[in-house]
Amino acid sequence: MSRRARAFGPGGGVRRRAAALGFAVLGGLAIACGAGDAAPRPAAPLSIRGGVVIEPPELTIGDTARVEIAVVTPPDHRLEPPATPEAAPGLWILAAELLPTEREAGRWVHRARFLVRARETGEFAWPAQTVWVEAPKGERISVSLAERPLRVVSVSREFPDRIEPFSWRGPREPGRARDFLLPAAFGAAAALAALALAALVRRARRAGRESEPGPVAAAPVSPAREAEEALEAAAARIDDDPVAAADAASAALRLFVLRHTGAPAHVSTTEELRAMAPPFLLARRWPELLGLLASLDAARFRAGALATASGREALRAELLSAEALVADTGPVQPR
DSSP: OOHHHHHHSTTHHHHHHHHHHHHHHHHHHHHHHHHTTSOOOOOOOOOOEEEEEEESSEEETTOEEEEEEEEEEOTTOEEOOOOOOSOOTTEEEEEEEEOOOEEETTEEEEEEEEEEEEOSOEEEEEOOEEEEEEOTTSOEEEEEEOOEEEEEEOOOSSOTTOOOSOOOOOOSSTTHHHHHHHHHHHHHHHHHHHHHHHHHHHHHHHHHHHTSOOOOOOOOOOHHHHHHHHHHHHHHTTTTOHHHHHHHHHHHHHHHHHHHHOOOGGGSOHHHHHHSOOOGGGTTTHHHHHHHHHHHHHHHHSTTTTSSHHHHHHHHHHHHHHHHHHHHSSOOOOO
16 A cells, blocks of 8 residues: 555544644744744843831931932833821931932832931831832832831930930049149140240231231121022022922022021921921011021922922912011121
């Protein structure tokens, strides 16, 4: 019987199906081997994740720390400015900024940073929060950030291992205080002699300078005029960078309070200024000034507060009110 007859004869159908299956398997292997020379398959997309770091994680009263949020995304994603937490127990929130994106191969790292200062002792935590990432096609993706613990202590200089705010140290040995008196007396005498010599040298130099005519000193700029110029410069930046304009206006008002009254507004939060007694020279306008500082804080620290035209116009109106307040609190030199 010929080969063709055997294939189509009795039992030939089984052999034909087996042959077809074999050819199909061989064809699939050939295609798979050929695919190795083509472009590689795209890698699985990197999952979006984020975390919070506090440096340093342990503070003393009055110390500052940086709270940094980091979110890792695939390329071409954007991190929306995180909202400042409404409450951060144990801390004052002083500033917030969105850092430049670190663009690496296959991933982008987005960072935001908050500057905080410790205001009471205890075990606290930076609160859990949700940040938003915008995908290339406009989709908004939420990223949950877990809370981050921190500790605030008050360390005394005498006992670095203790956290009591006040402490004292007595002499360890009965004769220790007496042994210290003699070298202390010699040290005090040497210090007095050095001070007397320095005073004589300064007096001689002053006499020499007074005998020579010096340059005419320029008239000092009043705190009110300096604040007005800074506020005008800040208003000119609203359209280009409204957040920076709000920062500059807040700094100008705080510096004006320092120079006009001596109150340490340049290193105090708005909450701390509200808790202190109003300075005498600004007592009449103090509530209004605190309201302006609070409005500027809300514009600087709240995500998207200045993203709209209405928000920028509100900021412009607040700067005009600030200029009027400054002009009404003290003499202003003519331009």
